[in-house]
Every structure is written in structure tokens, then in C-alpha cells.
Amino acid sequence: xxxxxxxxxxxxxxxxxxxLLALLVALVFTVFGGYxxxxxxxxxxxxxxxxxxxxxxxxxxxxxxxxxxxxxGVSFAxxxxxxxxxxxxxxxxxxxxxxxxxxxxxxxxLGGLGVIADVGKPGRAFIxxxxxxxxxxxxxxxxxxxxxxxxxxxxxxLYLDGRRxxxxxxKVPGKFQGFYRWWAAGYQDTPEARERHERASFWLALxxxxxxxxxxxTLGFVFGLQVGxxxxxxxxxxxxxxxxxxxxxxGHLIVLAAILRKVYGLEEQxxxxxxxxxxxxxxxxxxxxxxxxxxxxxxxxxxxNTAEAQLLNALLRGEYAWxxxxxxxxxxIPLVLLIGQFATGKYRIGWLVFSGVLVNVAxxxxxxxxxxxxxxxxxxxxxxxxxxxxxxxxxxxxxxxxGLGALLFMxxxxxxxxxxxxxx
Amino acid sequence: xxxxxxxxDLDKCTGxxxxxxxxxxxxxxxxxxxxxxxxxxxxxxxPNTRTWFMPRPCMHCDNAPCVKVCPVGAxxxxxxxxxxxxxxxxxxxxxxxxxxxxxxxxxxxxKPEGNxxxxxxDPDLAEIVGDEKVVYANPDLDKAYGPEKRRIAGxxxxxxxxxxxxxxxxxxxxxxxxxxxxxxxxxxxxFGDLDDPESEVSQLLREKPHFRLLExxxxxxxxxxxxxxxxxxxxxxxxxxxxxx
Numbered sequence: 001x002x003x004x005x006x007x008x009x010x011x012x013x014x015x016x017x018x019x020l021l022a023l024l025v026a027l028v029f030t031v032f033g034g035y036x037x038x039x040x041x042x043x044x045x046x047x048x049x050x051x052x053x054x055x056x057x058x059x060x061x062x063x064x065x066x067x068x069x070x071x072x073g074v075s076f077a078x079x080x081x082x083x084x085x086x087x088x089x090x091x092x093x094x095x096x097x098x099x100x101x102x103x104x105x106x107x108x109x110l111g112g113l114g115v116i117a118d119v120g121k122p123g124r125a126f127i128x129x130x131x132x133x134x135x136x137x138x139x140x141x142x143x144x145x146x147x148x149x150x151x152x153x154x155x156x157x158l159y160l161d162g163r164r165x166x167x168x169x170x171k172v173p174g175k176f177q178g179f180y181r182w183w184a185a186g187y188q189d190t191p192e193a194r195e196r197h198e199r200a201s202f203w204l205a206l207x208x209x210x211x212x213x214x215x216x217x218t219l220g221f222v223f224g225l226q227v228g229x230x231x232x233x234x235x236x237x238x239x240x241x242x243x244x245x246x247x248x249x250x251g252h253l254i255v256l257a258a259i260l261r262k263v264y265g266l267e268e269q270x271x272x273x274x275x276x277x278x279x280x281x282x283x284x285x286x287x288x289x290x291x292x293x294x295x296x297x298x299x300x301x302x303x304x305n306t307a308e309a310q311l312l313n314a315l316l317r318g319e320y321a322w323x324x325x326x327x328x329x330x331x332x333i334p335l336v337l338l339i340g341q342f343a344t345g346k347y348r349i350g351w352l353v354f355s356g357v358l359v360n361v362a363x364x365x366x367x368x369x370x371x372x373x374x375x376x377x378x379x380x381x382x383x384x385x386x387x388x389x390x391x392x393x394x395x396x397x398x399x400x401x402x403g404l405g406a407l408l409f410m411x412x413x414x415x416x417x418x419x420x421x422x423x424x
Numbered sequence: 425x426x427x428x429x430x431x432x433d434l435d436k437c438t439g440x441x442x443x444x445x446x447x448x449x450x451x452x453x454x455x456x457x458x459x460x461x462x463x464x465x466x467x468x469x470x471p472n473t474r475t476w477f478m479p480r481p482c483m484h485c486d487n488a489p490c491v492k493v494c495p496v497g498a499x500x501x502x503x504x505x506x507x508x509x510x511x512x513x514x515x516x517x518x519x520x521x522x523x524x525x526x527x528x529x530x531x532x533x534x535k536p537e538g539n540x541x542x543x544x545x546d547p548d549l550a551e552i553v554g555d556e557k558v559v560y561a562n563p564d565l566d567k568a569y570g571p572e573k574r575r576i577a578g579x580x581x582x583x584x585x586x587x588x589x590x591x592x593x594x595x596x597x598x599x600x601x602x603x604x605x606x607x608x609x610x611x612x613x614x615f616g617d618l619d620d621p622e623s624e625v626s627q628l629l630r631e632k633p634h635f636r637l638l639e640x641x642x643x644x645x646x647x648x649x650x651x652x653x654x655x656x657x658x659x660x661x662x663x664x665x666x667x668x669x
Contacts, residue, residue: 044583045516046534046669054527055458057666060518120516120531120584128515132496139495139519227641228489228525306657380525380638381480382463382655384664 008172010264010417018263019410026406033400036393037117045120049391057386059375061118063394066368067401068114070248071107072146072219073241073363077249078104079154080212081281082161083205093277095269095419096257101158102418103249103256106408108151110401115147117397138225141218150215153208160201163187164194165421176415183416216242223370230307231374240292246285248363251334251356254278258353260418269419276347279355283338286359290331307380314377319387320369327365330358427505428591428646429618430605431625431634432479435651436612439464439477443604443613447481450592450603452565453579454536456667459528459589460604464662465655475662476652479613481604482507482528482589483637483645490520490529499586500572505618505646506591508576514585521586525641529588533669536580564594591615618646 007014039047051058078100085093119125133140166183169176187193217238223229224237254275261270300312315324334355341347376386412418439462447453447460463478484507485491490499491507498514501507509520521529565578570593577594579587592602600606605615616625625648628634632650639654 044532044534048533051533051669052527052530053521053524054529055461055665055667056456056530056669060521060529060531115517118517120518120586121514121582124513125515125517128496128498128513132498132513134495134497137493137495137519139493139517143495222519226489226493226523228523228638228643375522379527380641381527382465382659382661383527384661384666386666 008169008174008176008417009421010413010419012169012414012417013174013176015414019414023407023410026403026410029399029403030407031400033397033403036396036400039393040117040397041122047391047393049389049394051386051388053375053379053386054381054383057376057384059372059386059388061371061375062388063368063390063398064114064118066364066371067398068111068118069219069241069371070364070367071111071114071401072142072216073245073248073367074252075104075107075111075150075154075249076212076216076242076245077253078102078107079150079157079208080246080249081253081278082157083208083212086201086205087209090277092271092273095266096253096274096278097161098158098420099256099260099418100253101154101161102409102412103253104154105151105158106405106412107249107252108147108154109408110405112147112151113401113404114398115143117401138218138221141215142222145211146215146219150211153204153211157201157204157208159183160197160204161420162416163197164189165417168421169417179415213242216245219245223374228380229374230305230378230380231311232370232378234296236292236296237370240289240296243285243289243292244363244366247282247289247331247359250278250282250285251359251363254282254352254356255360258349258356261349264418266419272347272349275349275352279338279341279347279352282355282359283335283342286331286335286338290335293328293331307378310385311373311378314373314385315369318377320373323365323369327362327369330362330365334358334362425503425619426617427503427619428484428596428615429505429625430481430484430591430602430647431614431628431650432647433612433614433628433650434476434478436610437462437477437479438610438612439475440609442607442609443479446603446607447589450562450595451577451579451590452562453530453587454532454669456669457530457579457587458667459530459579459587463655465659466662467659478649478652478655479604480526480528480637481591481647483526483643483647484589484591486644486646487642489523489525489641489643493519493523495519502570502572504570504596506593506596508570508574508590508593509586509588510574510576511581511585511587512575516584516586518586525638525643526645529586530579531586532580532583535583562594564598567594569593569597 050060050062081100082097085097116122163184166180167187167189170180170184220238220241223232224234226232257270300308304312314320337351337355372388376388441462443460444458444462453459461480466473466475468474488507491501496513496515498510499520518531568575577590601615605613614625616623618625629648634648634650635654636645636648
């Protein structure tokens, strides 16, 4: 394996104008988010649109929690796909394994930061959540399993999976050589090492799948176990969250793969077979989620108690109707498109990207609808019907998180190959 | 040990809301926070309507949803039946608030300073207080209470933490009644030891039919109501108050 060129693969270390521009845009969003969050730190959460349930007729959980759930959901599919590729030996899908892992790690970081943005005492939260942890709270599961444990697992997986690439890149002289040597940590690309490595990542992938189910179920339990909130309390929350996580994450991955394919000219590596597999997996998850949605919907339309009926009314034709119907349409159109592609056997990347974007619109909408209406319209006590609309601070922080995510991804892509390298 | 509870006689309540005022003054709660709130209801169709009133403190549930979900144990049950909030430990995640079916939690959305029960910009008030905008700080509100020695009394303690009705724990520990019960001009609010069969509250509950709010939620509240009936969907609030901070 001789060193043929001094250039590292996939544009590592080479900064193009387009990349700089994209980085600048992401940076502007991130800085704006930081400014918005600074306002919140200084003046308190009075600068958000959130208020107390009851006499203040507000919602104490708003956009932040909706996006924490959304980011957590996106993280799900990345590592799930990477693990499935390993477990089922889907060799032709290997090109997307790395980007899926990175997407997972970044989405988890954003989810964790979203929690910090939400709490009233962020500094204290770091200490007390660990020092006084109570496993009885669904937040415990969310934090330990869904965010921290999962982030750890995803990082280990990313690290192990990247060692071979790092070892190869370390042979090329350059400014990142030391970094690659550290990452490779003595890995030699011998058959024994490769075999040992394969075995380790197989067991890790096997362990990650059940962890995924548990993690996203605990996230559903945050809402599903609350008897006092109509619309939340229910058995379907945990599996529903799992299905929606798959939908949004796969949609994200499709869009990401299509962008990278275009940018790096990877038409050969990321071929239509990759997209066909992603498309069919997305079809399964979308169909399952739509099924859950219809079951839930039918149950409450047929026999809702007073509080549930009031909530349902707000969703179907009240204050939240536009978000509800936008989400439903954004799920059904991709579902039809995916079924059509599956039936005809003709897969178009353009339609897939369109579907991927739409299901994410639906995911954000549905997450918002899970979190907010039950607080404003789901009171069991005779309070005034509430309302919630996010302020610029909340929108700014969420945009900042998205900007930060894009920023991290772009930076990663410049120091490490975003796809497994064959040879250097 | 006494295990406290409250019995509110809705047939005696006149809806004067003295309890709401007493609570605010006693606990220094910030603007817009009503640890005690009095619903004013109307029901029936004209001309056969009637009004009635229902005070709503924290229910101090025995199976409190807020205690179950608190990730750091800041919201906890005391042996004397109180559901307390340790504002030194609270991280402000507001999970207790969304879990509570009764809507009794209040979050300090901003720094609770100069933001109390008086409108400090009112010109009439300015004549009296001049530049002084400092409210009277009751030293009892900052002390630690109970064998667990945690600071759980009073409102407006810090930005970004949750607060709610404490059953006036700082008064209880001195042998006094909670402010709302002490001030009620018609003695509609009774407070005492539910474990003592001879206490006034226990006797009332033996003698009269009573109900608890949202009994079906399984929260086992320690606040009982006698007279009237539990609010149902045919009950309307007379005034639709939404307060702002």
C-alpha cells in the first residue's frame, strides 16, 4: 500500500470557497443562537414564550423540548443504520456508515444542549442531575441512556470504525498526521487486527440495537407516563417515538447522503442501491408511524373523554390545525412516493430527497404537537384555555443549534474522511 | 407525627379571595404567582344560574406526580404529608409542572426582585414608599425546615426555579395555621392533623360528604372539599383571568 499522492481523500484539509461560504452561514446561525441564549441567561426565561400552566394559561415546555425530542430522534437512525450495516453485512452500504455515525453523534450533542437551553438553572443541572439522580424519573432514562450512554456508545463506535482509516491516513505526511496516529492508536492493518476489529464492532453493533429501543422508549415515557395530561398518557407513546425517530433520522440521512454525493462527486460509491435500501427502510418506518397515528387518532375520535375531546378539537380544527394537517400531508406524500418507487422499482434520488425533507417537516410538526397542545388545551382543571407561541429567542436558539450541527459536520469532514477509504 | 391535611368548605366560601392575598403577603410570591387561587364559577342556564367558589391550593398529593418525575429529588414528600420544593436543589426543568394535573406550580421566569404583590410604579404607592422598592423580607422564609433541614419555605427565592404552595411550612413549624386558613373570614378553610381522629378536619370528614379534585387520577390529594361538587364540564369560570409576568 504505497503512498501514491500527498493529497488526502475526500477533500480533507483543502478549503474551498463553497465550503467557506457554507461554514460562514452556519457560523452566523450559531453566533445568533449564542446571542439569543445570552439574553435568556441574563433576563431569565421570561424572554421565551413559555409560561405556567393554570392561571398564566401557558405552556412551560415549548420549542426547546420539541427540538430535544426531534434531535434525539434524528440520532436514532444514524447509529441504527451503521449497526445494521455491520450486523447484516450490507457491504454495498458501507459508504454511508461513517456519515450516519457522525450524524448520530452531532444530533445527540444538539439534543443535550437543547436540554441545557431549556432548564432554568443550567449550571446547577450539570451537577445535580448526576449528584441527586433519581432513576424513578423518566428524565433519568432520557439523560443517562438516551443522551449520555448513547453518545458514549456512538463515539466508541465511530472511533473503532475509524481506526483503520486513521492508520492509513497516518502514513501520509501532513498537519493532521499526529491526530491520525492518535486515533489509530497502534492499529496495524494486518489480517489479525482486522479480524479482531470486525469482531469488536459486531458485538458493539449488536449491543447498540436494544439500547436504541430502550433509549427511545424512555423518551416516549417522559410523556406517556403522565396521567395528568390528556394526549400524553398512553401506551403508544414509547413505540410511536421509536417509529418517528426512525422516520426523521432516515429522512435526514438520505438528504445528507445526497448532498455529500453531489459535493464530492461520489456517484459511484453511493449508488442507487444505497438509496434503494434507505428508501425501503424509510418506507417501513413511515408506514408503521402512520399506522400508529391512525390508531391513536381513531381511538380518540371515536371515544374521547371531555379533556381529550377538547384537545382533539384544537388539533383537528383549532389553533394547531395547520401544524397538524401540514404534518399529516408531509407524511402521506412521502409515503405515496416511497410506495410508488417500491412498486415500480424505479428509485429517483430527487424524489427521495424531497421525501426526506418532508418527513422531517412532519417530524418537527408532530414533535411540537406532542409537547405543546397537551399543556395549553389539555387541562383537567377548569382553567382558561392556554396558548403558546415561541419568541425570537427560542427560535434563535433552535436555529443556533442547527447551525452548530452543520458547523460540526463540516469541520469533521475537513479533518477526517466522511467515507471509509479504500486506499490512500 | 402529625400528618397534615386541609378541608375546604365550599358552602362557606364567599369567593372574597382574602386567602389569595394572605398567601402572597405571607410567602412573598412574585407577581402573577398564585399559590392559592380561588375559582369563581357559574353554572346552569339563564335565569337558573348560580355562582360558587373554589379555593385551589397545592393538593399536597400522597401519590404526587410531581414528586415521581423530579429528576433530582428537589420536589419531595415530607413525613408530615407536605409536598415540598427544595429551591436550592431545583434545576428548573419544569417537569413537575407539566406532570401536575392541578396547575399549581409557578416557575420564576425572571429574577423575582421588586416584582411582588404591589405595583411599584403606581404613583399613589410612590408617595408612600418613595424610592424604597424593597419588600419586607420575612427571615423565616430563608430557614431550613424539618429533620431533613432543607430550605423549602417562601416564594421569589431565585430566578429559574420552581415554587408552589408550601402549606406555610414556616408557620406550621411554629404551631401556626397556614396563612390562608388563618385569614379566612368565614372559616371555610380548615387545616389540621388528618391522622388524629379528634382533630377538627378529621371530624368534618367523618360528618360530611366530601370529595377530592381529580380523584380518578390516583394522586391521593391531602386537600378535601365539602359542600358543592367537583367542577365538571358544565361549570364555567366567571372571569377568565390570565396573568402576565
